[in-house]
Amino acid sequence: MEFRRSGECFAEGACNDYDAVVIGSGYGGSVAACRLAMGGLRVCLLEKGRKWEAQDFPTDTSQMLSAVRIEHRTFGVSFGPKDALYQVCRHDDSVAAMACGLGGGSLVNAGVVVPTPARTRRNPKWPKDWEKDWEVCEALASTMLRIQDVPIKFRNAKIMDEAVGEETGFKNPEPLKLTVNFDTEDQMYSSKKLGKADSCQACGNCMSGCPYNAKNSTDKTYLLSAIQAGCDIRTACEVQYVFRNLDDTSEVDEAICRRKSRRWLVFLNEFECMASDFVVLSAGVFGTTKILFQSQMRGLILSKKLGCGLSCNGNNVAYLSRSRAPLNACGLDRKKLSEVPFEERPGPSITSSYISSLGFTIQSAVIPIAFPWLLFKGITTYGWPIGYSILDSIVHKVKHLFGQPSQDMVLNVIGYDNGDGKLTFRKDANEICFQPPSDPLLARKIEALQRITKKLGGILFMSRYRSTSVHLLGGCCSSSDASSGVCNSNGQVFDTLNLTTVYPGLYVCDGSLIPCSVGINPCLTIATAAEHVSKHLLQDALDYKSKDVDFVVCPVLLT
Incomplete structure (x- = not known):
């Protein structure tokens, strides 16, 4: 399977003219690319990052440190590779x-x-139009992502069942479902049509990338189907902004705008661009919002709600250190893996999940072997222990920093925040800054974690950050009109000429479209919303293509 990198995309003779350009390849962009390509359109998907194979994922601390980019927006400093x-x-x-x-x-x-x-x-913010086909779209997404039940109760889950099971107001949905392959004997998962997936080894390293090719990530599901349908995939391509390709060439070089049969220009920089009739922004909450902010600077008139409605999905992280319970919540390397029977291994990264009647979920997570646990535990991310006197805190902090991670565990909390966070764009630094939403349940979450820690023993460290999120949502929220959102329920971007008119061919199709917290891991929700958007997008594209419009393929001329 061949992927072209940025330098090859604009070589002489390369075609940069498509029916649709999809920007981003996660749970939104992969769905859109798949459905458009299968519908017979000429589609190109652009991805900022690289193609990762199973053997490329970090498996030790040195590799992990080189796979991280940290940007401190307050001080304006960053380090680590951009991709x-x-x-x-x-x-x-x-x-x-x-x-x-x-x-x-x-x-x-x-x-x-x-x-x-x-x-x-x-939720009043939830688009009512989504309800018309939500179950159908959710079933489609579930099938494509090849969801499976966790086959056994691993030790970590059993211990958490005992600790949390006694808590009133919590329930454990059974069984937990993952986009992980646990059975290579099933012919459906080894067919060439869907892509070969090896079996999960229960090593606990999911969150550093599966080194055993057992995770049904979108590059092995939706994107594989998109490629088979003729979609062109280009990596190392970071889109800066989009520009509406009008007859008026006063603001853009005439040689670029001569391709008047295509409605949009997608710019990777000031000189390299692609032309298409449909542009699908699916670069994630930060990426999609940034592209629209930069497009706004170049004349695209957008809703004043751009960047508003940010939700961190009520996401907080805690760390349980030096528990007396045999948690078995640290990943295994290949050598140790061969010495441990399957049922005694850590299992996938998350094997237990408990829903509170208050509306938040607590999940226990395995620490991948590649994570620099000393750094992760006590130096940069976590502050003082929760619920201790100052003297005890100092003692426990020292023990925490120099203790071994064998009986440690990450606790992930997901819930409902107020969705009132905001993304802003700093023109001088060309970057997105964010203000997290308020979280009315934070105190109740801490209390629940303290009770669990008391039963398991050990020391509880809450993140020193008010919000520690890996589940960002919103910023380009779906709404009924431009006064309260950036897009309509079909993902079409409002042009604000009046409250409900949209830009023809410009869509948003990722988590930035979700207008509120979802209270659980959001990947299926995002994929389901993307299925809904893609259905309308494909029909829109086919209707447009059926008109008397010139669709002759011609490379964009660049200066």
């Missing part, structure tokens, strides 16, 4: 982490799949 697998952004008292690569967040998430809760779908 690093992990993109970590810190601003004031909050931190957000994203993935970069062909497959987006599906490469390094835990793959937990949960249907969108009824509470979320009753």
Whole structure:
């Protein structure tokens, strides 16, 4: 399978003219590219990151450190490669982490799949039009992502069942479903049509990228189908902005605008661009919002709500250190893996999930072997222990820093924040800054984690950041009109000429479209919304193509 990098995209003779250009390859962009290509359109997908194979993922600390880019937005400093697998952004008292690569967040998430809760779908911000086909779209996404049940209860899950099971107001949905392959004997998962997936080894390293090719990430599902349908995939291509290709050439070089049969120009820089009739922005919450902000600077008139409605999905992280319980929550390398029976291994990254009646979920997570645990535990991310006196805190902090990680565990909390965060664009630094939403349940989450820690023993360290999110949503929210959102329920971007008119051919199709917290791991919700958007997008594209419009393929001339 061949992927072209940025330098090859604009070589002499390369075709840069398509029916549709999709920007981003996560749970939104991969769906759009797949459905458009299968519908017979000429599609090109652009991905900022690289293609990651199973053997490329970091398996030790030195490799992990070279796979991370950290940007401190408050001080304006950054380090790490721009195409690093992990993109970590810190601003004031909050931190957000994203993935970069062909497959987006599906490469390094835990793959937990949960249907969108009824509470979320009753939210006044939730688009009512989505309800018309939500179950159908959700079933399509579930099938494409090849969801499977976790086959056994691993030790970590059994211990958490005992600790959390006694907590009133918590329930454990059974069984937990993941986008992970546990059975290579099933012919469906080894067919060439869907792509070969090896079996999960229960090594616990999902969140550093599966080194055993067992995760059903979007590059092995939706994108594989898109490629088979003729979609062109180009990596190492970071889009800067989009420009509406009008007859008026006063603002753009005439040689570029001569291709008047295409409605949009997609710019990677001031000199290299592609032409298409449909542009699908699916670069994630930060990426999509940044592209629209930069497009706005170049004349695209957008809703004043651009950047508003940011949700961190009520995401907080805690660390349980030096528990007396045999948690078995640290990843195994290949050598140790061969010495441990399957049922005694850590299991996938997340094997237990507990839903509170208050509306938040607590999940136990395995620490990948490649994570620099000393740094992860006590130096940069985590502050003082929770619920201790000052003297005890100092003692426990020292023990925490120099203790071994064998009986440690990450606790991930997901819930409902107020969705009132905001993204802004700093023109001088060409970067997105963010203000996290308020979280009315934070105190209740800490109380629940303290009770669990008391039962398991050990020391609880809450993240020092007010928000630690890997589940960003919003920023280009769907709404009924431009006064309250950036897009309509079909993902079409409002042009604000009046409240409901849209830009022809310009769509948003990723998590930035979701207008509120979803309360659970959001990957299935994003893919389901993308299926809904893609259905209308494909029909729009086919209707447009059926008109008497010149669709002769011709490369864009560049200066």
